[in-house]
Amino acid sequence: MSTAALVIADAEGLDVVVQGKTLLAHALRGVEAAGCVDFLVVAVPANRLGSYEPIVQARPGTGERCRVLSCDGTRAESIRQAFESLSDTAFDVILLCDAARAFVPPGTVTAVVDAVRAGAPAAVPVLPVTDTVKLVDSSGVIIATEDRSRLRTVQAPFACTPSVLREACARGLDLLTELPGTVRTVAGHQNAIRLTTEFDVSVAEALLNEERA
Template sequence: MKVATVLIADPEGPDPCALVRGAPLLRHAVRGVLDSGCADRLVVAVPKPALGECEVIIRAVPGAGSRCRVLACGPDRAETVRAALEAAGPSDVVLVHDVARPFVPPATVRAVAEAVFAGAEAIIPVLPVTDTVKHVSGDIIAGTSDRDQLRVVQTPVGYRPDVLDKVCARGADPLSDLPGSVRTVAGHPTALRLTTAFDVAVAEALLEEQG
């Protein structure tokens, strides 16, 4: 199984160089991918102004070496992923991951890759929804969603290369505009997206609890 991973730090997302638990967000994300043991090639796309600083961060991660390449984000995620795929070369499985989810367990990364290699066209990790979700019209509650049919999605999203090519060719976002054939594997609580100081505090508390 040859796996290429595209790790994206969006220009509108959290700063990949921001410190979390004493290290840059980007360093945590890269280590999580490499620790999975299934990333043959890793292409990291970062905002152009942060390119130099991000290259320094990545080169300091043990094991990055020749497996990792850094490039600037394109005008949108579809273009970014297309350029990253060209840089990565041929593969059996492509994982598209978000730097803002730096604490996805290596086991989850492996589960996504293995599910694609086993025959799935696309795979995404999910968690059950525990809150009650209401439909509203203006400020009036119009209905209640069935939680049993709702899931919180995470990353990485795993793709068969030909399926991802089609997603990018139509200009869709490979992280959110998913094909109808996408299936699911179990996600993990520490894989939450870190967009606010509260998110960071929650992630740190979960990691501390796990020891």
């Protein structure tokens, strides 16, 4: 079964260097290292094309199995454009990757793809919620306690069949934040945090250094 990965590189700072490579390069390396992706489309905002495209093109085999696509508008629109760029090729599994989650382990990528190949319409990595979660009213007063044993935080990548993504695109959904009806969950990983601040990058780098030590 063939798999295409749509890497949404819409975050600022993906050209920041961590451990000798840019965050975008780390994100692409993780997808490629999973060994289950046949083709990549990297969706880049037009105003970041000049800095992000050379990073993508520096990857081995870019011309054969990787395409850089300039996208504007919302993330949902970028996903739609990236998906439609595959219209001339049939794939069995579509993988949506958030480049801001630059250190997703290859095993997590493989897990969501394998879940769809095994028959799930969609799959996503999750982590259990460890904090106590409270519900509050409009005045900020606690009114109830959620059962955290049933709560999960959602990570990425998101894997699905082409039909699931086609329907989501028709509805204008961003499947990296808005999940459809039936989604299988697989075990997430602490390294798959979304890097949006300098503090996030420092935490991710510390986790990687700890693993290597």
